[in-house]
Amino acid sequence: MPGSSGTEDRLDVAVVGAGFSGLYLIHRLRKLGFSVRAFDSAGDIGGTWYWNRYPGARCDVESMQYSYSFDEDLQRDWNWSERFATQPEILAYAQHVAERFDLKRDIRFNTTIAAAHYDEAAQLWTLMTDKGEAIEARFCVMATGCLSAARDPEIKGAARFAGAVYRTGNWPHEPVDLSGKRVGVIGTGSSAIQAIPEIARQAGHLFVFQRTPNFSVPAKNAPLTPDYVASWKDDYPALRKRAREETRSGTIYEFAVKSALEATPEEREAEYQRRWDKGGANFMHAYTDLVVDERASETAAEFVRRKIRAVVKDARTAELLSPKDYPIFTKRICVDTDYYATFNCANVTLVDIRRDPIQEITPTGLRTGAQDFDFDVLVYATGFDAMTGALDRIDIRGPDGRDLRSKWAHGPRAYLGLMSAGFPNLFIVTGPGSPSVLSNVITSIEQHVEFITDCIDHMRAKGLARIDPAQEAEDRWVAHVGEVAGGTLLPKAASWYMGANIPGKPRVFMPYVGGVDRYRRACNDIVAKGYEGFTFA
Ligand code: NA7
Numbered sequence: 129m130p131g132s133s134g135t136e137d138r139l140d141v142a143v144v145g146a147g148f149s150g151l152y153l154i155h156r157l158r159k160l161g162f163s164v165r166a167f168d169s170a171g172d173i174g175g176t177w178y179w180n181r182y183p184g185a186r187c188d189v190e191s192m193q194y195s196y197s198f199d200e201d202l203q204r205d206w207n208w209s210e211r212f213a214t215q216p217e218i219l220a221y222a223q224h225v226a227e228r229f230d231l232k233r234d235i236r237f238n239t240t241i242a243a244a245h246y247d248e249a250a251q252l253w254t255l256m257t258d259k260g261e262a263i264e265a266r267f268c269v270m271a272t273g274c275l276s277a278a279r280d281p282e283i284k285g286a287a288r289f290a291g292a293v294y295r296t297g298n299w300p301h302e303p304v305d306l307s308g309k310r311v312g313v314i315g316t317g318s319s320a321i322q323a324i325p326e327i328a329r330q331a332g333h334l335f336v337f338q339r340t341p342n343f344s345v346p347a348k349n350a351p352l353t354p355d356y357v358a359s360w361k362d363d364y365p366a367l368r369k370r371a372r373e374e375t376r377s378g379t380i381y382e383f384a385v386k387s388a389l390e391a392t393p394e395e396r397e398a399e400y401q402r403r404w405d406k407g408g409a410n411f412m413h414a415y416t417d418l419v420v421d422e423r424a425s426e427t428a429a430e431f432v433r434r435k436i437r438a439v440v441k442d443a444r445t446a447e448l449l450s451p452k453d454y455p456i457f458t459k460r461i462c463v464d465t466d467y468y469a470t471f472n473c474a475n476v477t478l479v480d481i482r483r484d485p486i487q488e489i490t491p492t493g494l495r496t497g498a499q500d501f502d503f504d505v506l507v508y509a510t511g512f513d514a515m516t517g518a519l520d521r522i523d524i525r526g527p528d529g530r531d532l533r534s535k536w537a538h539g540p541r542a543y544l545g546l547m548s549a550g551f552p553n554l555f556i557v558t559g560p561g562s563p564s565v566l567s568n569v570i571t572s573i574e575q576h577v578e579f580i581t582d583c584i585d586h587m588r589a590k591g592l593a594r595i596d597p598a599q600e601a602e603d604r605w606v607a608h609v610g611e612v613a614g615g616t617l618l619p620k621a622a623s624w625y626m627g628a629n630i631p632g633k634p635r636v637f638m639p640y641v642g643g644v645d646r647y648r649r650a651c652n653d654i655v656a657k658g659y660e661g662f663t664f665a
Pocket of ligand 1: 275281282296314315316317318319320321337338339340460481509510511512624629
């Protein structure tokens, strides 16, 4: 039975990851009197914000909402400086939280968990580190993040490149001087869209190798005014409650009340323009049917394409930058500062590698079918093995020796995105099948951490040692996740939500699109019914 029996060698709870999930888990488990330790490959806290420190990295959820809500003093004391916080500021916030709650004494850094095996007889998880050390724990929580397994594409000759190589998802901690250098960036997702304007300011020449253009809306980032900050802080508990319980995204936006198809073209134009001027992902909430009806979605897509054509002077470049083969919002909307305008700079060249793919990387740059490009620095902005990648890198085995990789070979399967049947006492924070990446992830993290820690506390109170979802409950949930996604346009794009960016990865829509509000109600209902769908022993 979990309780205060944790020792140095045998913990109540082992946590993998020391990002925003891991930090809150430590805090909450400790308060409940459990012994806990977190392990992280990184040299410090922060998770995704530790690794993604490329130029221009910032959050695309507004600062006043992208933060913990669990402690009123914390949210009142902390002061964000800008509407969209930079990566260094978010990391400073994480440091503040860790210090404030003295969290680091229960974190082991520079420690990668390579395996986690469950011993049924002992009812223990044994975690193996990359250094061969074993840690025993009654519960294991994977706080490994949805976008933490950065990937290099497999391109012939990659090892032969003689210049410097950087990755947006694992950027050096030391300053990188790109001034005057010739830089090649592969990828045009959110990370590249943030980095490219910054890199272009420094580089002698920047080649952007684009396979698929993305839709991006202007951030209109600015310093926060005292009045705006006060408007949040004065009402934080109620606003947070609203974000948690009444929104699909866990973020308060200006939500639509009307279908795009019911509006006249003039009304739509005015509404899109108003939201464009205000900036940020609020744009995607202009109408109720933008992610469910292709004709509605096309009205927003065409508005953005017109904006691209208006900004980008070279007509061919503007066309190349304009997405046409998937509905807007079916890939994560990007939020930028000067992205499209950057292509007006004389030192920036957009290369269409859809039409003329990269053949190989050479010692001096890369070669497409038609041309050779020479540069000094290569930047991979090629994304992540999202949602399942970090778990896939760990050899996770349940009581019968069955491994999670095999179980998930045809797509991830988890009850509520929290637990996978056959892997008792193993929780996943923001796992596949939960709102996770479709939400303000801190809102989702808090809800999962509270669910998991309440559950472990409940088990202690009831003298229960083992929890496992029933297979049938998991099957029903996975089917529900698929059905809800199928009612939207989201599965239509070859996105990382679908696993489409990883060769060989099953095409399954992974996050739960039903909304943070609905998901929370489902979880609460399940708890109220005595953890319906879970089996205890
Ligand atoms: P993304 O959004 O997955 O973007 C990766 C980009 O890299 C995208 O443009 C890809 O093109 C491109 N890519 C990937 N592999 C290749 C190869 N082999 N050749 C050429 N181009 C390639 O990752 P980000 O890091 O930008 O953003 C991920 C999330 O992090 C983001 O949504 C935020 O939530 C934070 P493709 O589209 O596959 O043709």
